[in-house]
Amino acid sequence: MIKYPLLKENAVIGVTAPSSGVPEALHPILKEAVDTLSKEEFSLNVLDTPWIQSKAKSAPAAVRAEELQQLITDEQTDIIIPPWGGELLIEILEHLDFNSFKKKWILGYSDTSLLLLAMTLTTGTATAHGTNLVDLRGKDTDATTAGWKKVLSTQYGDSVTQYSSEKYQKEWQHENPTPHIFHLTEDTKWKTTGNKDVKVTGRLLGGCIDTIHHLAGTPFGDVKHFSETFIDNEPILWYFENCDMSAKGLRRSIVQMKLSGWFDNTSGIMFGRSESGKVTEDYTEYDVYQDIADELNIPVIYDIDCGHVPPQVTLINGASATVETTAGRGKITQTFN
Structure with missing residues (x-):
């Protein structure tokens, strides 16, 4: 529990x-x-x-x-x-x-x-x-x-519902402060690898992939133990955000986590907006998303409100969540059970 x-x-x-x-x-x-x-x-x-x-x-x-x-x-x-x-x-x-x-x-x-x-x-x-x-x-x-x-x-x-933002910040402008810190100028759109509306449910886990992938294989990253002990082996709905890894670095980290068993019981994966994902030859972060969607046969939602490109919703590790996308809009309901 x-x-x-x-x-x-x-x-x-x-x-x-x-x-x-x-x-x-x-x-x-x-x-x-x-x-x-x-x-x-x-x-x-x-x-x-x-x-x-x-x-x-x-x-x-x-x-x-x-x-x-x-x-x-x-x-x-x-x-x-x-x-x-x-x-x-x-x-x-x-x-x-x-x-x-x-x-x-x-x-x-x-x-x-x-x-x-x-x-x-x-x-x-x-x-x-x-x-x-x-x-x-x-x-x-x-x-x-x-x-x-x-x-x-x-x-x-109880449950709590959040919705995708209306606008997001494309770049920091520290020399031009606003009353609410961020410069929200770009239209937010949550996207999916299949370009179709998605509804997916699972227990939330995730974070900044640059750092959390280092937990795999350590006593602090035992997803199997967590699943068996605390959530009765319910499917996990992962969320990640990429701070500054290239597309190839992101791919390596995803594969490492997959080989460590983190995705053995996964209902879906969400990726936050990113300023990173530097292209390697013609391999992009969107190719990474498609690769993992194909390998695991799961929905992948990306450009969600999470991480270093603000604003971001509040995601609770361990909570049961249902995430829906409809024509680029996003809705996430988290239940504390």
Whole structure:
């Protein structure tokens, strides 16, 4: 059985940096995020690592693990939201005591998704793939991003529905800030490899494929054990987003996960929009999508609202989900059971 945390009113947000911290030159955006959330119903407990960045990480692995351990076992902390992702979160896994983790939400994406997936696979506790803390600093929040509070406030046994965004951001324009951070200029369209409307159901698992594929073959990536122990071998509906891998790198990672048994009982795969997927000769990321759809005989949905091309819906690792596409629009209903 999956264990679901619940976001309560007047929640205390713990902020730690299990991967990268924020360089001093960017401290203003972290302070702005803290101030913005403090003006809402939240209290924030910001520890040391979010303010530090050196050697591609916020601090040595043991220090990062200790801070995370402190927050996740603290009775006063209700939810943990790192400032953003990074590169080397995988270093802290061996230093964590997953058996001591309290049932509380961890929210984020990018390198944070490696922690999210490892926690759900290891403990059966649901985790939330969605916005980072620094992306909540705007005076306004777009409707898609804002859905994180509604999703994380869903009671056990209830369902919550999200819809594809109307517009997405093609490129960052940090020199031209908006009230809601993102520049949502491009029409959103969820697509499928068969160019047909799709409806697919399964237990959600996934994250940033650049990082999470490294869990395959480790004690923190045992999908078979998770399936047998926590979801009674229900089919898995995977979601991935590609930060900066080429098409060939993406393909290698997909094959690695397939050979590790991650797709042995899969109902479908979703891919987020990506700025990456660099073409190798004439091999594209869309060829990767078609290859895996053909090999597994499953529907593949792509360009969904997930990952480094915002905005993004909030996807719950472990939740039962039904995803539908209709003429380029997307709908995802998650049930906490």
